[in-house]
Amino acid sequence: MLRPRIIPSLLIHNQGLVKTTAFAAPKYVGDPINAVRIFNDKEVDELSVFDIDATVTGRPPDYGLIQRLAAECRMPLCYGGGVTTEAQFGEIVSLGVEKVAVSAAAIADPGLVTRAAAMVGGQSVVVVLDVKRRQGGYEVFTHNGRTATGLDAVETARRMADAGAGELVINAIDQDGAMQGYDQTLVAAVRAAVTVPLTILGGCGSLAHMAGLFRDHGTIGAAAGSLFVFKGVYRAVLINYPARADRDALVAGARS
């Protein structure tokens, strides 16, 4: 049985790990490599790391950092940030990363997704869509939510799947850091439009939120930032992740 995935999503800013709220107010939560080691011990399903400086400052991916992350990870790793060419996909995969995420560059040129898939295989090409709720739908943003594209999120999701993306990460900017639950309306709209694997990010504040996602959408990726780096109402930094038995119970409960 293929299980839904529970995925910590980490953000890198000024070499450190941070957690944002509504894509702003980054709070330092620790050292990336140290966090990977803790997540290894907790046997996480998969890990996502996004360098949120690269695209906005126009610099290429930090290959040294990616190599250190990949070597340390005993779980599958998805890297995103600053990727603009298919050659960079190849380079990052060759460093031992399973999945490479792209956003702004793919939205500007969906052909990049197709070319990258021909090289590294579609299974390793992930497109991230950062979206905000708008009258009558959702709009795609890029550059850490600073650049509005005018594009409809569901239509863009379909276009990226058609271009050959192996996975879409749907990131709800309005929900980021709020820990009030996923935007289920958004998930349902994207789910109905595409068949590629989806990972949902933005708003998760409890395992119950994930269980709800699995109950409604079956095998899907449930990603969270705050939930896995903060503890308690005062948001004390504590890297955490549910134990395997708790995850199995959560998945079994959602299927029954």
Next chain:
Amino acid sequence: MIAIVDYGLGNVQAIANIYQRLNITVRRASTPAELAGADRFILPGVGAFDWAMTRLNDSGMREPLDAAVRAGQLVLGICVGMQMMGEGSDEGHLPGLGWVPGRVRRLTAPPGSVLPLPHMGWNDVSARPGGLFEKLEAPPRFYFLHSYYFEPTHQADVLATAEYPRPFAAAVQRDQVLGVQFHPEKSHGWGIQLLRNFAEAPC
């Protein structure tokens, strides 16, 4: 000693790190000379079939690996590394290594249903007892990331299966040639034990 074939694809360092923690000596080999002296080989792989075949062919290490297989040395292919062991793939045009009779096919949905591809995530594996799957915490589960699977010509070569949604070969073995479709280097305790089993398998 184990040589991990480093032709620029697959997670060589993650595999090496696991063996280092197990106190098992491995060597990263990126040239034919670096393969010399090894008695077992790991062929990792990520990427499209033709791209991976091209990178391996260009590395100069294909011929020494062919010779090792002919000599009956142990080889473990991982993901696309396993797929390359067949005769060819529906994903590409280049011939495979031909070590295990069979062909790589695309996963498909039963008629009338829709199958999300790639097959991505943790899935249960049922394996023939012993060998590579010895001493694994039951039921074993591994991380998969692929849209194509290896279909051996001989059913006897299927060592383990997983279901998505139909059963397919999650692992194959023909003589001393072994392949796994999942990523043991990314599968926590199950993968670590499997890699240990490969290192300790009798020649």
